[in-house]
Amino acid sequence: MTSMLSRAVGTPVARLEGPAKVSGAARYAAEYPQDQLAYGWIVPSPVPRGRLDAVLTDPAAEDVLAVLWHGNAPRLRGSDDAELAVLQSERIAYRGQPLALVVATTLEAARRAAQVLQLEITAEDHDVALRTDHPDHYRPEKVNPDVPADTAEGDVEAALAAAPVTVDVTYTIPALHNNPMEPHATIARWDGDELVLYDSNQHPSGIAEAVGAVFGLTAERVHVITEHVGGGFGSKGTARPNAVLAALAASVIERPVQVALPRQAMFSVVGHRAPTVQRLRIGAGTDGTLTAIDHQTWTQTSRLYEFVESAAVVTRSMYPVPNLRTAHRVVPLDMPTPRWMRAPGEAPGMVALECALDELAAELNADPLDLRIRAADPAHAACLRAGADRFGWSGRDPRPRQRREGDWWIGTGVAGATYPATAMPSTARVRALDGGGYEVAIGAADLGTGARTVLAQIAADELGVPVEQIRIRIGDSTLPAASVAGGSSGSASWGWAVTGACRDLVASKRSEAVFDTTDLVEQQNEKNRHACGAHFAEVRVDAVTGEVRVSRLFGMYDAGRILNPRTARSQFLGAMIMGMGMALHEESVLDPAVGTWVNHDLAEYHIPTHADVEWIDAAWLDTPDHDLNPIGARGIGEIGIVGSPAAILNAVWHATGTRIRHLPARPDKLLE
Structure with missing residues (x-):
């Protein structure tokens, strides 16, 4: 019983x-710190498609311990993820793919040797451009996260x-990049026939299982330590090649090896949000009642591993209509594999849906807020109304290009x-x-979201003691297994397990208790619940330069019980700013000529900075959902990016x- x-x-x-x-x-x-630590540097493919025939090394290279490539690397076991089969094949699937690993006694020596390494490559014609009329496009069976690719209700046409x-x-x-x-970084060390990985990831037990399988080890023989993580946004949700390469090299030179990716490699080997082309057709009555939605999306995957961005899935639940059709088509290209990126599917899907709905409001000469309230379920409508009151929507002239202050359209x-x-x-x-x-011990990962703190708060309340009397152990695959830190499910999943263990401890009066939520979770997830919210934006657009400034950005959410207002607000605002970047x-x-991203660093890949965020705030209804889990939380990490880009784009049109x-x-598009 909680005190x-x-x-x-x-x-x-x-x-x-x-x-x-x-x-x-x-x-x-x-x-x-590791005794005799060596350093690995990845040699990436300079071509997007072809065959690696040979690797020529400099025998006089100083401090080099090994140069591994498919011609000499130890053979790995099978994996469901072909990108983990590093240095195993002559085939080149994308530009930036690891073709060799130079291992040296210093990081500088490894990098220098990698720069002068000679690769003999037979290049082949490549195909990297997404087109809706691509002859190789196909209908996938499933899209992320394992849901049907296509659905149809009623007669849409x-x-x-x-x-x-x-x-x-x-x-x-x-395409967008985490x-x-x-x-991403890993230090690998072999202790006999057991593997120790210090690895930056979102799922220690999952990494132990995946990397273990590659080396023919059970997960129990792989110890993954993930004490602190400097962000992930989905890119660290699964094992990445750096972990396998570090372990492979450590087995060859018989000493610990560090493989830390430079920023440029983050644009090739760790995943990205796939580009999408989305066609929306919406039908409505003259009173604004939605009668039909057709959402068709095209995206791409790699030739190594299928990952399908589920952009149309969000339309299946957002606005109930009697006639609804969603479909996904995917094109395999000579490109890196897309992966999870904050709100995969929902973030790009809601851009198209919410902007198209705004276009419908303009055709109806209707207030876009009123149109949404009419179409939304009660929870969404409550967020829209409450957010509009806080933002100051009342009295808005729905006509575009009506308000100007100096050189700024507003x-x-x-x-x-x-x-x-x-x-x-x-x-x-x-x-x-x-x-x-x-x-309290649980094998969860804290990406910087405040998971440690929230779990300590939950345990403190259940045990009736101050937070200071709770010691949290997380980020270790040898601890009780936890789910991935992703899908806005961390607090709901881990908090449920912690709550159960604390309650069992109190009820049994024992000194230790373990609680597994597996059976309970399977029953609850059948109920198809959602967190919901509403975003409001005010922008200024320079009439001379086309520069866009977001002067106000506000989010109102219904995400169940808010466990920690400080960390929750951080999550909401961070996601909204990420939406601004989008x-x-x-x-x-x-x-297309060279088959790669040309702006593969933070000098040319632009993201919002402090100067771009003028006024931003978030609020919530704080309505616990105890039907979902005992702590009443729904999850907050991703909903802030779902819809915020559309609110900004709709404001730009207004x-x-x-x-x-x-x-x-971009400014050039506004000056056309």
């Missing part, structure tokens, strides 16, 4: 690891033909937001410590009268 004297949940407790991070005491993956008001628009979103502050926009509320199987252990206090800044620019259907909204 009424201790109510940590719901209070803005500061991050427990904050002092260690700001003082430099916190260790990240590449920072663990007949409903569209009969609708008095329709829109038919296409939105294109370029760029967490800490690039406009406002709105968009809805939704994200699935799920929990995943996890196990937690709680034990009483000698001398007082409790230890709308106005971020774009991975492809050069300011200028120009629709930007090909993201990002």
